[in-house]
Amino acid sequence: MRHGVSELINKLDIDKISGLLEIPGYRIAGAIQRKTLQYVRGMPEFFRFDKPMSTVEGGTSIFIEPFDIIRGFPKIPRTLILYPALKRHFTSCGSVIVEEKMNGYNARVALVGGSIVGLTRGGFVCPYTTEKANELIGRDFFLEHPDLVLCGEMAGPDNPYVPKSFYDIESLEFYLFDIREKISGKPLPVMERKALADNFGIRSVRFFGEYNVDEAHHRVTRIIKEFGDSLHEGVVIKDPQMRLPPVKYTSTQSNCADLRYAFEFYNDLGRDFFFPRVCREAFQSVEWGENEEDRRKRCQRLGESILLPMINTINRKKQGERISETVQIRVRKLETARKFEEHLHILGMDAVFEEPEKIGDEYLVRIKKIYMSTNDKTESTLRGELWS
């Protein structure tokens, strides 16, 4: 059964939402019509903003019964050079705090109608994230702070969204980087957030330190260079009071790891991944005043990150393989895996779930994601079809 637009609008108290989000009511109704505010059936039933709308972030979710709103996680602006960008952006702060940017998927955890729910960046209730949040975080924090949202990175090998993991994590861990108010999205100051998390035994992302704004670019450069060849994604630089938006900055290793991943599935992911990352590489090389040898190595690394995975994919296809990516989840309840399959289906992903494997009191479920476009294009090109 499909829902008509007016039926969907009737599910919401438009006036109330209009007041809370500071958006005129007619625009909310219009967003439902255009599916910018998308209805998602299920338990719980909710709406999600597919895109930002005036000051409301994309990924903001509105729950129907009981009514609740969880603001989306704001996009963090990125800098391609550290100086003068940090000085310029944080001009009103005396100091900045530098934390690690981890390589996992962005998750928000909150209490909705008495239950803990795990939301993805897009504002979907994810059954897997929900099970993991219940297990990893528990209820204690929320019983005292029902109006706060824990924002963090889910990282580890049992990560079905961003599979390349390079941390020493057994299954999946939650690393907190923000605590925000449910409805306003307002964040707590960094040290207050850390203290609160420590109180409840909630793990935070790595804290590198608080630095004078004038020397922050030197400190960050050193941190990034010390990452060396170990795969750390990068850092997030924050106003300690969290009044200004944070800024992110990533390492060349991370840029290249992303490219290696994207070009394995080049016709699905390559195009979008490429351009921003190559810009980061160029500006970093200039800012670091690299000599010819460093530059040569950077070019080699970039070229290899792009071509080698593509060549590998073409060779695999030549040998008749299907181009897919295997990710995995680890669940206590098989029901969660079944719900997660539905969830990926809603997201429009082509995924094949393998038979669950019992490990201890959990089930490991391997999932094959099929990249259709890369499969088709590679196959037809090898068959001798022309590119027009």
Added chain:
Amino acid sequence: MRHGVSELINKLDIDKISGLLEIPGYRIAGAIQRKTLQYVRGMPEFFRFDKPMSTVEGGTSIFIEPFDIIRGFPKIPRTLILYPALKRHFTSCGSVIVEEKMNGYNARVALVGGSIVGLTRGGFVCPYTTEKANELIGRDFFLEHPDLVLCGEMAGPDNPYVPKSFYDIESLEFYLFDIREKISGKPLPVMERKALADNFGIRSVRFFGEYNVDEAHHRVTRIIKEFGDSLHEGVVIKDPQMRLPPVKYTSTQSNCADLRYAFEFYNDLGRDFFFPRVCREAFQSVEWGENEEDRRKRCQRLGESILLPMINTINRKKQGERISETVQIRVRKLETARKFEEHLHILGMDAVFEEPEKIGDEYLVRIKKIYMSTNDKTESTLRGELWS
């Protein structure tokens, strides 16, 4: 004075055009309305198809007074691998002819209302191409063959469209690769075309040979490999009878030269240039069964073609330079330079013409093309603005 749609439609005998191009009249009128069939004021006055429409190529021009039609030059499909693509595409031919694909700009030359006109790929009458066509080709051919169009590559240093030239040409030369009928676009068989051109002293692109279809992929591989580090763009492989569309194939040197060019102006050109070329590199590496060392070199070459020009651009901007490209034209009449300036303006290009320099009986005019997007993005990033 702007022209209304009905006024524009009145300039054309829609029924006649509909019959000649085999497109229903209402679709022609619709195309004028949507500006797919765009009116271009000037001497001569004409319409051009901005995009293909059913079987009519984009770049097809319709002249008003006297009435004439010159079909656009068809897009040549490309192959990323030679085997089995050539065998598959040319299955109905016993042999194929291989000619050089040159690095210049595609020009069509024809007689319209008693005058020789030079058209660009887009179907614009280009005043510069027109002057050069008059000078390089002359009228003899057209007096005997008023219904034929000479299609070829304008190459050399005085090329304002595609500036990187690597041939031993003093100013600009025309290299014929096709002769086609004006209205139908039907091409002459290759050897017939060559003989006709030779008769009139018209230079043709390099002819590599006619090969059995079954061994064509070996022959082309050898030709491409023998190009070595010398900058040849690639080859076009043709059905000798020209009943099947030709196929193009390019060298890694050419792919990388294009990338070096595009990434100098990365924010204007980089994104679109990148993806197709990197696909060509990957498939060629697989088809040639490269060893690790060859592959390493290819990656290095690719990485350097992308990053080094960008780094160079950022450094130039850091030193306060404006990011631009200098091209040049050489004309007998200053009037042609003035008209060419108008022509670039119609194309929406940001170009600054320098003072003409008299060389012999000609004028050399340098033209600075400004790449605004690359200038702005590089400047703002260096100033410390964030990328959102």
